[in-house]
Amino acid sequence: MSSRRGSRVYNCVVVVICIALFIRLSVIFCWTPYCKSVLQSTLSNDHSSNMSSLRVVSSKLAAQIDQELMGPKIGFTLQQLMELAGLSVAEAVQREFPPAATRKGVLIVAGPGNNGGDGLVCARHLKLFGYDPVVYYPKRSSRTEFYGQLVKQLDFFNVPVLSETENWTQYLNPDRTLCVVDAIFGFSFKPPMREPFAEIIKRLHAVQESVPIVAVDIPTGWDVDAGPVEKPHLTPKVFVSLTAPKPCTNHIDPAKTVHYVGGRFIPQEFAQQHGFEQFDYKGVNQILKL
Numbered sequence: 269m270s271s272r273r274g275s276r277v278y279n280c281v282v283v284v285i286c287i288a289l290f291i292r293l294s295v296i297f298c299w300t301p302y303c304k305s306v307l308q309s310t311l312s313n314d315h316s317s318n319m320s321s322l323r324v325v326s327s328k329l330a331a332q333i334d335q336e337l338m339g340p341k342i343g344f345t346l347q348q349l350m351e352l353a354g355l356s357v358a359e360a361v362q363r364e365f366p367p368a369a370t371r372k373g374v375l376i377v378a379g380p381g382n383n384g385g386d387g388l389v390c391a392r393h394l395k396l397f398g399y400d401p402v403v404y405y406p407k408r409s410s411r412t413e414f415y416g417q418l419v420k421q422l423d424f425f426n427v428p429v430l431s432e433t434e435n436w437t438q439y440l441n442p443d444r445t446l447c448v449v450d451a452i453f454g455f456s457f458k459p460p461m462r463e464p465f466a467e468i469i470k471r472l473h474a475v476q477e478s479v480p481i482v483a484v485d486i487p488t489g490w491d492v493d494a495g496p497v498e499k500p501h502l503t504p505k506v507f508v509s510l511t512a513p514k515p516c517t518n519h520i521d522p523a524k525t526v527h528y529v530g531g532r533f534i535p536q537e538f539a540q541q542h543g544f545e546q547f548d549y550k551g552v553n554q555i556l557k558l
C-alpha cells in the first residue's frame with residue numbers, strides 16, 4: 269500500500285519536473301528571441317524605423333540632427349539650411365507644376381516659425397524660376413530679424429506679401445494659381461490648431477482638389493510622428509520631406525501624393541552614422557523623388 273503511494277508520489281514529482289523543464293525550454297527557445305526582437309525594434313524605433321526600403325527618422329533623431337548640423341562642430345547656420353530647404357521646395361514645384369504662359373501663379377502660405385521661413389525663401393526662388401508667387405504671411409514673428417530680412421528680399425523681387433487682413437482667398441482660384449505651398453507649420457506643430465490658422469486650413473482643405481497643395485516638410489496639422497491628427501486635414505499632392513522623411517510619411521497614400529526628399533545638406537557618411545538612408549540625389553538636383 270505504502271509502496272504504491274510512494275510510486276504515485278514519484279510519478280507526480282516526475283510529471284512536475286517535466287512540466288517545469290518544458291516551460292523553461294520554451295522560455296529559452298521561444299520567448300527570449302521574441303523579447304529580444306521587441307527590445308531591438310523599440311531601440312531602433314527610437315532612432316529610425318523601416319518603411320520597406322525607405323527609412324524614416326523619428327522626431328527625436330530629427331531634432332538631434334538639427335542640433336548637430338547647427339552645433340559648434342559642424343557650424344551650419346539656420347539661414348543656410350533654410351535657403352537650401354526653400355530652394356528644394358521651389359524645385360519640387362517646378363518639377364510638378366511647370367509654369368505656363370497663361371498660368372504661373374503660386375500662393376505660398378507662411379507660418380510664424382522656420383517652416384514659414386522656408387516658404388519665404390521658396391517664394392523668392394519661384395520668382396526667379398518664372399512664376400508669379402504671392403505670399404500670405406498672417407502672423408509675423410519678431411523672434412529673429414532674419415524673417416524681416418526675407419520679407420525685404422521679397423519686396424526687392426516684387427513678390428507681394430499679404431498681411432492677415434488682406435484678401436488672400438482670391439488666389440485660391442485654379443484659373444490663376446497652379447498650386448499652394450503649405451509652409452504654415454512643420455515639425456513643431458502642437459494641436460489643437462489656433463486661429464487664424466484653423467480657418468486657413470479649412471479654406472485650403474475646401475479647394476485642395478482643384479488647387480493642389482505642396483507641403484513643406486510636414487503637411488500643416490499633421491503630427492510629425494502620428495500623421496493627420498486634426499480635422500479637416502490637408503492631403504498634399506506633393507510632399508517635400510526635408511533632410512529625411514519623418515514617421516508621419518507612413519500615412520502618405522502614393523495614389524494621391526508624390527513624395528520627395530529635399531534639403532540636400534547631409535554628407536553620406538553623416539547619414540550612415542545616424543543610420544538613415546543616404547539619398548542618392550542625381551547631379552545638381554536638390555530633390556529626389558521617393
Ligand SMILES: NC(=O)C1=CN([C@@H]2O[C@H](COP(=O)(O)OP(=O)(O)OC[C@H]3O[C@@H](n4cnc5c(N)ncnc54)[C@H](O)[C@@H]3O)[C@@H](O)[C@H]2O)[C@@H](O)CC1
Nearest residue numbers: 349350380381382383453454455456457458460461462485
Ligand atoms: N534641419 C532642418 O530640418 C530644417 C528645418 N527647417 C524647417 O523648420 C521647421 C520647424 O521649424 P520651427 O521649429 O520653427 O517650427 P514650425 O515652423 O513647425 O512652427 C513653430 C510655430 O508654430 C506655432 N504653433 C505651434 N503649434 C501651433 C498651433 N496649434 N496653433 C497655432 N500655432 C502653433 C508656434 O507658436 C511657433 O510660432 C521644419 O519643419 C522645417 O520646415 C528649415 O527651415 C531649415 C532646416
Ligand SMILES: [K+]
Nearest residue numbers: 450453486488
Ligand atoms: K507645412
